[in-house]
Amino acid sequence: MHLISVDRVGASVEGRTLFSDVSFGLSSEHRVGLVGPNGSGKTTLLRILAGERAPDEGQVVARGGMRTGMLAQDPLLPDVPALDAVLEADPTARPDEGERLLAALRVDPAQLTSQMSGGQRRRVDLARTLLPPSDLLILDEPTNHLDVDTIDWLEDELRRRTGAVVLVTHDRYVLERVTDRMLDLVPPSAHREGTVVWHEGSYSSLLQARVERAATEQRATARANNLLRKEVAWLQRGPKARSSKPKFRTEQVEVLRAAASGDEDARPLELGTGRRRLGNDVFELRGVSLRRGDVQVLDGVDLGIGPGERVGIVGPNGAGKSTLLHVLAGRLPVDGGEVKVGTTVQLGLYEQSAGAGLDGSRTVLDSVLDVATHVPLANGETLPAHRLAERFGFDGQLQRTPIGLLSGGERRRVALLHLLVAAPNVLLLDEPTNDLDLDTLAVLEDHLDGFAGTLVVASHDRFTLDRLTDRTIAVARGRLTEHLDWDGHRAAANTTASGSGPARGGPNRDNRERQAARKRVRQLETRVATLTGRRDELHDAMITAATDPDRLRALQAELDQVTTELASAEEAWLELAVDLDG
Structure with a gap:
């Protein structure tokens, strides 16, 4: 059953555009995860869906009589016992249902909300949100202040629930197990406005789609690098060669340089530990x-x-x-x-x-x-x-x-x-x-x-x-x-x-040995990744040096050494991994 349509919606905060031209629809069977960087507008989009905030552009059309429940990050609760605060959200609900929710969330039903910590108040508000039936349930960081056992319970509760669910959470297991569609909020950059991409599939499939897009961009970067080398070489040939269309050639180099820059920050770093080496006692x-x-x-x-x-x-x-x-x-x-x-x-x-x-x-x-x-x-x-x-x-x-x-x-x-x-x-x-x-x-x-x-x-x-x-x-x-x-x-x-x-x-001794083995496995995994990357770089370099015999021989010698070290590291990793699994 169709619930809500979002048509070319945009939103701004204090003059800064968060996103624009966002369109999608929600139906009763949808379980949607909303992801995006801090400050990109996730909470703003949730409030627009809940009808708590009007979009700055576009429109949102909801089905008549649609029941919406929303968990916000900052709960506003009456100063009453927890159970009364929960039942206030649905006067037709049985008290034992409110007690069930509070027990699962580990909240004393008789405790006054004014005497609670921020985390306890947040759990009371979650119970208030889950108690009434809803056609659209919107949850903004529902796992905050929950321990891992309670998060397991929440997953089961959401899977059993009828109606659409839209949630923002940093818990990737919840996203993977509860949602089957994703809204990927892409923040604005120098080259594009912020927008939201609808993805049919789980969080892991969204990550795979990102990897595939990155691979496509990497291939484009490689092509740009090849062209850049040719253009720079042309510019360096001297004044005579540059006398024809120099402005076009110079501008072309700058365009290619930007396209070829890639994203060096995508590579993870191995952080050091300062000047002092850690001793045997911690x-x-x-x-x-x-x-x-x-x-x-x-x-x-x-x-x-x-x-x-x-x-x-x-x-x-x-x-x-x-x-x-x-x-x-x-x-x-x-x-x-x-x-x-x-x-x-x-x-x-x-x-x-x-x-x-x-x-x-x-x-x-x-x-x-x-x-x-x-x-x-x-x-x-x-x-x-x-x-x-x-x-x-x-x-x-x-x-x-x-x-x-x-x-x-x-x-x-x-x-x-x-x-x-x-x-x-x-x-x-x-x-x-x-x-x-x-x-x-x-x-x-x-x-x-x-x-x-x-x-x-x-x-x-x-x-x-x-x-x-x-x-x-x-x-x-x-x-x-x-x-x-x-x-x-x-x-x-x-x-x-x-x-x-x-x-x-x-x-104990067995645990120490297993921990040492796991540490060695991690070291070997890092070593295998480094050697694999160097092997691929050498393959590319050999293609470029195909007409330079001396350079080619040096590259081949290094490649042989890297290949031997890689095979040794992979074999050692496999032996340790099998022992640990056994």
């Missing part, structure tokens, strides 16, 4: 206890984290994930036990409030340069700080923008830049994916993939945990339970409510 907790109010957050726990380890911290909201990170960082004194931090540790802590304390009068670039002018890379080279800022979505104009004018997500990106340019050798990240768009998440994960130090991540984002961590520590009831990965944690949680016991003294 973190060790022995019998650590900590009480916050009436809650025993940590109860005699042991934990060891070594150099180069990549650890994910999971657990329900309020279980103590942030507390554990602050204990490791030395920000919280403990009631009992011992916390040892290695003498070579240079710590970088990214908190959930990151971005809130930044000086709003400083520009993005000045703020980053206050920390460092260059970022060390793993290969010994450095990258100018402004280039790293570009990779995280801050182009020249945004780099000159005062931080006070940025959105919340953009401020968190600045805080991330502060952390990365400081080049710590140990990173503690507390919910780093909150308020970041999917493109920024991909850039961050690419960079952290190659991080040579120790990484500890507390997150509800299962994709991030799967990609970046090798070891999972679950925090619950004052105890730490260790698993090899998130799936292991879920399996244990389904087997017993109390877990398998604390993670004492760090990983």
